[in-house]
Amino acid sequence: MTTILLKHISHLARFDGVLRDAGTEISDGFVLIRDNVIAACGPMADCPESAEQSVDRLLDMSDHVVMPGMVNTHHHFYQNLTRVMVQDDELFVWLKTLYPIWARLDDRAMATASRMAMAELIMSGCTTSSDHQYIMPNDCTLDTPIRVAQEMGLRFHAARGAMSRGESKGGLPPDSCVEEEDDILQDAERLIGTHHDMSDHAMTRIVLAPCSAFSVTQGLMKDAAALARAHDGVRLHSHIAEVLSEEEYCIETYGMRSVAYAESCDWLGPDVWFAHSIFLNDAEIRAFAETGTGATFCPSAHMRCGLGIMRTREMLDAGVVVGLGVDGSASNDTSNMFSEVRFAQFLQRVAPDRYLSEAPGGRGGFGGTPTALSVREALWMATRGGAHLLGRDDIGQIAAGKSADLIAVKRTQLGMAGTQRDPLAALVMCGPLNVDYSFVNGVPLVEQGSFTRLDIDAALRDHSETMERIYA
Numbered sequence: 288m289t290t291i292l293l294k295h296i297s298h299l300a301r302f303d304g305v306l307r308d309a310g311t312e313i314s315d316g317f318v319l320i321r322d323n324v325i326a327a328c329g330p331m332a333d334c335p336e337s338a339e340q341s342v343d344r345l346l347d348m349s350d351h352v353v354m355p356g357m358v359n360t361h362h363h364f365y366q367n368l369t370r371v372m373v374q375d376d377e378l379f380v381w382l383k384t385l386y387p388i389w390a391r392l393d394d395r396a397m398a399t400a401s402r403m404a405m406a407e408l409i410m411s412g413c414t415t416s417s418d419h420q421y422i423m424p425n426d427c428t429l430d431t432p433i434r435v436a437q438e439m440g441l442r443f444h445a446a447r448g449a450m451s452r453g454e455s456k457g458g459l460p461p462d463s464c465v466e467e468e469d470d471i472l473q474d475a476e477r478l479i480g481t482h483h484d485m486s487d488h489a490m491t492r493i494v495l496a497p498c499s500a501f502s503v504t505q506g507l508m509k510d511a512a513a514l515a516r517a518h519d520g521v522r523l524h525s526h527i528a529e530v531l532s533e534e535e536y537c538i539e540t541y542g543m544r545s546v547a548y549a550e551s552c553d554w555l556g557p558d559v560w561f562a563h564s565i566f567l568n569d570a571e572i573r574a575f576a577e578t579g580t581g582a583t584f585c586p587s588a589h590m591r592c593g594l595g596i597m598r599t600r601e602m603l604d605a606g607v608v609v610g611l612g613v614d615g616s617a618s619n620d621t622s623n624m625f626s627e628v629r630f631a632q633f634l635q636r637v638a639p640d641r642y643l644s645e646a647p648g649g650r651g652g653f654g655g656t657p658t659a660l661s662v663r664e665a666l667w668m669a670t671r672g673g674a675h676l677l678g679r680d681d682i683g684q685i686a687a688g689k690s691a692d693l694i695a696v697k698r699t700q701l702g703m704a705g706t707q708r709d710p711l712a713a714l715v716m717c718g719p720l721n722v723d724y725s726f727v728n729g730v731p732l733v734e735q736g737s738f739t740r741l742d743i744d745a746a747l748r749d750h751s752e753t754m755e756r757i758y759a
C-alpha cells in the first residue's frame with residue numbers, strides 16, 4: 288500500500304456540491320491518498336497526526352490550489368495531426384477537406400496523435416478523457432489509444448466511433464472513409480469484451496459512438512443503441528445540432544429535426560450524451576431534461592468554426608446535465624482544458640441575450656449577461672458534470688472513497704499574481720495555466736510542472752515526423 292499526504296493545501300476546492308453551490312472550499316487543507324483512493328480530506332486541523340508520520344510521501348502544498356482533476360467529454364485525438372487547417376470555412380466544407388487527409392492515417396499515427404492530445408490534456412488539468420475516434424482507416428483500431436492511455440496513466444473512456452453512410456448512400460464522407468455496419472458492430476462487441484471495466488475506479492471503459500446524422504445509417508444508430516444497452520454501463524455518444532446545415536440535412540433526409548431523429552433511433556436517455564446540442568429549441572431542451580440525455584459544451588470549437596452558441600444556461604436551468612469538451616484538435620485547435628472552462632464561462636455570458644440590442648436610436652451590438660455562468664459553475668461542469676455524462680460517481684470531486692484524481696496549480700506564478708482573494712477563480716479567469724502536480728488513480732503524472740511518465744521532447748519529434756509522413 289502506498290500513502291501520499293498533501294498537507295497545508297493553500298486552497299482546497301472539493302466540488303462536493305451542485306452547480307451554483309459547487310462545494311466546500313478550505314484554506315489550509317489536506318488530502319490523504321491511499322493507493323488509488325482518497326482516504327480522507329478536510330481542514331489541516333482535522334488531519335490525523337499519525338498520518339504525517341506514517342505516509343510514504345509528504346507534499347507541502349502551502350503554495351498550491353488543489354481541485355479535482357477535470358473530465359473532458361468530447362475529443363477527436365487523431366485531429367491534432369491536422370491542426371490549423373481549413374481555418375475559415377463552414378463545417379461541411381471543413382469536413383470534406385479533411386476526410387481525405389484523415390483517410391491516410393494509420394495505427395502508428397493514431398498512437399502518436401493520442402499521446403500528444405493526452406499530454407496537452409494532462410498538463411491543462413484533465414485527469415479523465417473520452418475520445419471519439421470515428422474514422423478507422425488502414426490498420427487503425429481503438430485498442431491503440433487505449434494502450435497509450437494506459438502508458439500515460441490517463442483515465443480513459445474510449446468511444447468506438449463510426450461512419451457508415453458514405454456519399455453513395457447520401458452521406459457527407461467519401462465512401463473510402465466509411466465502414467460496413469456489421470464490421471462496426473462486431474468490433475464494438477470485441478472492444479467491450481476486451482476493455483470495458485465496470486469496477487469502481489476503473490481506468491478504461493468503452494462507449495459506442497456513431498458519428499453524426501449525416502455520416503451514419505439509421506440502421507447503425509438503432510443497432511448501436513441496442514448493443515450498448517445489452518451491456519452494463521456502455522454509454523452512447525454522438526454529435527447533434529452542431530450546425531444549421533445538419534438540421535437542413537435531417538429534415539431533407541429523415542423528414543424531422545436532429546433531436547426528433549435521435550429519438551426515433553432510440554437515442555434519448557440517461558445513458559446518452561451528445562456533443563454540441565447548439566440548435567435545440569425549447570421543446571428539445573425539455574426532452575433532454577426529461578429523458579436525462581446529457582450534453583457537452585465545446586465553446587472553443589463553437590467559436591473557432593463559427594457554429595453558434597449553445598443555450599447552456601437555459602439547459603442547466605431546465606435540468607440538463609452539461610459537461611465540457613475541448614473537441615477535436617482540428618477545430619479548437621488545442622486540448623487545453625482550463626482554456627475550455629474559461630471560454631465556457633465567457634461565451635455563455637454573451638449568449639443569453641443573443642438578439643441585437645434595441646438601443647435608443649437604432650439596433651447595434653449583441654447583448655450579454657455577466658451573471659449567465661459563474662466561474663464555479665463552469666468548473667463544476669468540467670468536473671462533476673463531465674463525470675455524470677460518463678456515468679461515474681467515483682471521480683470529479685475530492686471526498687473520502689473517491690478516486691484519487693486531483694490537480695494542483697502553483698500560486699506563485701505570473702498568471703496568478705494578485706489573486707489572493709479568490710485563487711480558485713484565478714485558475715479560470717487568469718488562465719489558461721498549467722498544473723504543477725497531477726494525480727490520476729493515486730499515481731503522479733506531473734510533478735513540479737514536468738511529466739513523470741512521458742519524454743515530451745521525444746513525443747514532439749515523433750509527432751513532427753509522423754506529420755511529414757502522412758502529408759508526404
Ligand SMILES: [Zn+2]
Pocket residue numbers: 361362363526562614615
Ligand atoms: Zn466532435
